[in-house]
Amino acid sequence: xxxxxxxxxxxxxxxxxxxxxxxxxxxxxxxxxxxxxxxxxxxxxxxxxxxxxxxxxxxxxxxxxxxxxxxxxxxxxxxxxxxxxxxxxxxxxxxxxxxxxxxxxxxxxxxxxxxxxxxxxxxxxxxxxxx
Numbered sequence: 001x002x003x004x005x006x007x008x009x010x011x012x013x014x015x016x017x018x019x020x021x022x023x024x025x026x027x028x029x030x031x032x033x034x035x036x037x038x039x040x041x042x043x044x045x046x047x048x049x050x051x052x053x054x055x056x057x058x059x060x061x062x063x064x065x066x067x068x069x070x071x072x073x074x075x076x077x078x079x080x081x082x083x084x085x086x087x088x089x090x091x092x093x094x095x096x097x098x099x100x101x102x103x104x105x106x107x108x109x110x111x112x113x114x115x116x117x118x119x120x121x122x123x124x125x126x127x128x129x130x131x
């Protein structure tokens with residue numbers, strides 16, 4: 001993919017999962033399980049956060065009308081807030097949800113599992129949005 005462009009995985013028409021970094025692999029695995037349940041999912045790897053690849057984001061959002069943002073940063077002040085704002089500013093009228101890591105200091109080791117985003121949380125949020 002060219003510099004500054006997002007990369008899309010899958011061709012589902014029910015849900016677009018927008019993510020980046022560690023969220024990409026978790027979202028791809030969650031999308032496989034959701035697809036096995038009959039939901040058509042696509043995953044958009046933003047790859048660039050500043051500036052956001054807006055054309056790619058809007059194209060993927062419009063293809064499904066349902067956007068779940070899987071954001072490994074904190075709930076407050078995280079990347080997903082900017083993504084939601086860009087979607088709204090561009091006039092996107094579909095459903096938007098987000099799942100994030102907790103608002104906390106990010107600990108090391110096993111303790112991180114209690115505050116960081118997980119595949120299970122991505123799946124639960126996707127089912128809720130599609131629900």
